[in-house]
Each structure stands twice: as C-alpha cells, then as structure tokens.
Amino acid sequence: MTPPDQPSTWLDVPADHPFGIHTLPYGVFSTGADPARRVGVRIGDLVLDAGAVAAIGRDAGLVGDGPDLATAWLTPSLNAFLALGRPAWTVARQWLTEVLTDEVHRDGVSPHLHPLADVVLHLPVEVADYVDFYASEHHASNVGKIFRPDNAALPPNWKHLPIGYHGRSGTVVVSGTDVVRPTGQRKAPSDPAPVFGPSTRLDIEAELGYVVGGSTGLGSRVSVDEAGDHLFGVVILNDWSARDIQAWEYVPLGPFLGKSFATSVSAWVTPLDALSEARTALPGQTDPQILPYLQGDAFGLDIHLEVTLNGTVVSRPEHAAMYWSPAQMLAHLTVNGASIRNGDLFASGTISGPTRESRGSLLELTWNATEPLTLDDGTTRGFLEDGDTVTMTAWAPGPDGARIGVAEVTGTIIPAR
C-alpha cells in the first residue's frame, strides 16, 4: 500500500486535477437509473456512490465500533453526516482515501463510480440557519464610500467584531440554478417617492460559504480553538444582491429583500481537512486589539477565486486577505449562547482585495456603474443584464504542489416574472 501521506489513486486521475485524491469533496447526486438522492464523493471526473460502497462493509458486519457511514450517506443531504461530528468526518476521509488508493478495493468500488456527466447534482446540504458576514476590509470600505459617502468608510464596530446578518436559508440554491431577476421597491435619492419594478442594479458577491456540523445546545459557546470541530468544509457562494432594493430598504435593520431572493452555492463541499496546506496567518488584528473571545488559533485560508461574466474574467479575489477568519465568525456567532445546527451555513462576506482586479462585486468593480466593465464580446456592464451567466471557481494549495479545488458556482439571470 502507498504510504498514507503520499496516497495515489488506482483511478486514472491526472496529478494536477483539482479534484484528485487530496480533495475528495462531498455532494448529493442521483442518476437516471436510481433517482434516490444520496451522498457522493467526487474523484476526478467521477462520482463515488459512497454510501453504496460503505454498505458493503456494513452489511458484512465489518463496521465494528466505527461510525455508520453507510446509513448517514444513503440519505438525500449531508446533514446526517454533518451530525456525526468531527471524529466521524476524520474516519470517513481515511476510509475514502483507503478505498480509492489500495488496489485491493478496485473490484468492489468500480461498479459504484459514475461519470460526473451522467449524474444530477443537488443542493448538498439542507441549509439550517444562514448568516452572511462582512469580513473583507476592502469590501466594507468600498461599499461604505459608495453607500455612505458622508461617513467614515468603516463603521466604528468593524474592527472589534465580525459584522453579519441573518439571511434566508430556504433560498440557498445549488450551482446551475437560474436566478429570476427580483422585483421590489427602490428609491434613488433624487426620486420623490419609491417606485416598484424589476431591479435595475442586480449584482453578484463572490464569497466562501462555511458548512457547519456537530450541533450544540442553547447557552453553549464555540470558542475560536473549538471551531475546527464544527467547520466541516467550504463552498463558493454567490450572494446575488439587488443594489437598488438594498439601498432603499436597509436602514436601520440591514439587508432584507435585496439579498434574500437567491444565494447560489457549489454542488460540492470541499472538506476543511483538505485545506491544511492552505492555512495561513491573518493579515493582522493588532490595531485595535480584539477581545479575548475572538483570539486563538484563528487561521486564515489561502484560497484563490476567479469570477467570470459571460466567459470574461472580471475578478480574481483572494480569500487570504480577509480580516476576520471563519473560526472567529463561529465564535462570535455563538458567544451569546446561540446554538448551532447541523447544516448551518455562514458566509465570509464579499471577498475583495486592494486592487480593482480583486474586487468581488460589480458594485465595486464598476464603482456603482460609473466605470462600466468591457467584456470580451465588446459589450459593457454596470450591473447584470437578463441572460448573463456568472461563474466563480476557486482553488487552494495542496500537498506536493497539488491543487485543491473548491467546485464552481454558476448561475444565469432570467427575466423578472
């Protein structure tokens, strides 16, 4: 057998494939022959029916004291697996690595591999609670300058706590889902009264979403150092935003209908265990000093995103530049004793860097449509038009120069109803 730190799969997967043996993301799929939704693991351009393989050992009585992965995986979402918690996630990843690297498993596993092109991918998680943070200093400063030009770019609390708002979990959709242009109220400062109609300032926000498991009870907290026990993995998240609806409705309670109509996520969740090489220091939280409950092993993640609009690359945001880390966000989310549920999802907030090329929203890239973008087909954009397709991809450094993929999230705008 290959040494566990240098596994190589018996499958024919190129070494530079972003979904090679070091990634092993989890999703939910079905096939024409078997429409039951169940958990799959991506390897290269194949999908492993993980529960079907785990059931072979379970039904032969070979599971012993280990977690019953087959039962958790033969369900229509990742939630049952998320409920098993960190020790089971570790066992599962070791088991998957074993069955995909040791030749002895080839005959048993091969019948349960499906070409990616032949499966239907579904929302991987039944999203419990959804929170969106605001953790990029560059994004928060840019939006502050655009929306609140008479105030300081950052609000006074920004460097003391990771600001967030509760979003709408029921409208989180899987990559590939069309997005209907939202309708609502808007009122520009010069308008005498609000008007009603389809949004004319439809935007994107390039974010990472963090998927949570290992539920806790009311009154308990998750510290920064304990956060890794609950952070299962990451997706790319597009927080579609109607800037005109948002600008009129958000004072004083924050984003509401301008962001609740659709939030798109990757079909595959890349486990945190695949991102150990991507752990990095935070860019700096010394001025001001942060309170003790936000201190600890608050690792950043070096993940590189790319945003395309109708095939033209419009931005390359860098997650390593985020001021607040996911562990700090989870600590803050629970510091008041709020419980967490299996399937909770929280997002980084828009990932923007210091340069124009690394801004994660059109609002910033076009400075509220005053500096339109020119696409490769010669057309220009301030905000999104009907028929536009936005695709976000991401990767992180892995062992031995491998790339760890975070699966794409894509969506196309269709006209308002």
Ligand SMILES: O=C(O)/C=C/C(=O)CC(=O)CC(=O)O
């Ligand atoms: O600054 C504001 O008023 C609004 C900010 C946002 O729209 C961003 C939001 O959803 C949080 C984020 O993505 O960073």
Ligand SMILES: [Ca+2]
């Ligand atoms: Ca957002």
Ligand SMILES: [Mg+2]
């Ligand atoms: Mg949203």
